[in-house]
Amino acid sequence: MLQELVGRTAEEGRANPVREPISDVVAGRHDEALAKLRELLARRGMRSQVVEWLKLTLRSSRFPLQPTSSLVRYPPELLVFSPQGWRVATVRIAPRSSAYIVEVAQAGEKDVVLPDRVTLVPGDSPDKAAALIPGYRP
Numbered sequence: 001m002l003q004e005l006v007g008r009t010a011e012e013g014r015a016n017p018v019r020e021p022i023s024d025v026v027a028g029r030h031d032e033a034l035a036k037l038r039e040l041l042a043r044r045g046m047r048s049q050v051v052e053w054l055k056l057t058l059r060s061s062r063f064p065l066q067p068t069s070s071l072v073r074y075p076p077e078l079l080v081f082s083p084q085g086w087r088v089a090t091v092r093i094a095p096r097s098s099a100y101i102v103e104v105a106q107a108g109e110k111d112v113v114l115p116d117r118v119t120l121v122p123g124d125s126p127d128k129a130a131a132l133i134p135g136y137r138p
Contacts, residue, residue, distance in 0.1 A: 020095055021055075021072045030093040034078045036126040037091060037100070044136055047081045080133050089133045090116070098123035102132045 022030070034050055041048050053074035060067050078091040092101040100123060103116035121129040130136050 019053075019074055022075055022095060024073065026095065027073045027076065029098065030076055033093050033098065033100070033123060033126070034076060034091065037129055038078060040126055040130045041080060041133070041136065046133070046135060047083075049079050049081075051077045051079060053077070082135060088135060091129060091133075093123070094120070100126065100129035102129050104132060104134060 031050070038048050038050065053076065055072040055074070057070045057072075058067065059069065075092055075095060079087055080089040080091070082088050086105070088105050090103045092103075093099070094101055100121040102119045102121060104119070106114040106117055108114050119132055121132065127138070131138060
């Protein structure tokens, strides 16, 4: 069911609660939660990168009015890579429950790309979220 909520295109993202705009305070909490997980992964030599999603809108105006702008933040993502550089997992924080949303990449026969396997982990258990990522050894 959660797989249906996690969109990959702009059209899917508009109706996706994981892709709703968030405040700077909530974004800070998400950054802190992902930093805890990233630290656990770094201790095991796993490469990861945080991706921040921002929407910057610039509006021009006629002289003498000043142009305006607005910045909208969306939940950040933590991308986890294999030593070969392939993405093995994506981790997000659920906007309302603060749970970890761990999406593990899947491949079928003849390396056919399959939909990610999605698992929810309580927000107070970054070690459990890390254990779901391929290549992590506690």
